[in-house]
Amino acid sequence: xxxxxxxxxxxxxxxxxxxxxxxxxxxxxxxxxxxxxxxxLLMASIHSGMGKATQACVWLKQTISMDEWFREVALGDPxxxxxREQKCFRDLVE
Numbered sequence: 493x494x495x496x497x498x499x500x501x502x503x504x505x506x507x508x509x510x511x512x513x514x515x516x517x518x519x520x521x522x523x524x525x526x527x528x529x530x531x532x533l534l535m536a537s538i539h540s541g542m543g544k545a546t547q548a549c550v551w552l553k554q555t556i557s558m559d560e561w562f563r564e565v566a567l568g569d570p571x572x573x574x575x576r577e578q579k580c581f582r583d584l585v586e
Contacts, residue, residue: 511542529558537571548572549580556584 515538521531536551552572555562566572567585575581 511538514538515542527558529555529562532558533562533565537569540572540575543574545575545578545580548575549578549584552581552584
């Protein structure tokens with residue numbers, strides 16, 4: 493589970509600087525909690541917001557392999573709107 497001090501407001505996607513900060517924080521969280529599917533989903537969300545669909549799909553695939561429930565989460569999560577039409581995303585959620 494994500495450390496309570498992890499501020500999800502960092503993931504508001506207002507600009508690249510904030511996304512990079514969130515990515516850096518998630519990278520530390522992954523190191524501390526490598527089996528946490530929520531952190532993997534956050535990594536996928538951040539990469540999606542940065543326009544890095546391929547990397548986002550890699551993280552999302554890992555997330556779904558940890559818990560199939562996250563397939564449904566990704567379908568409705570607006571963080572993935574920038575990549576909904578990408579083949580890799582459709583292949584993972586359909």
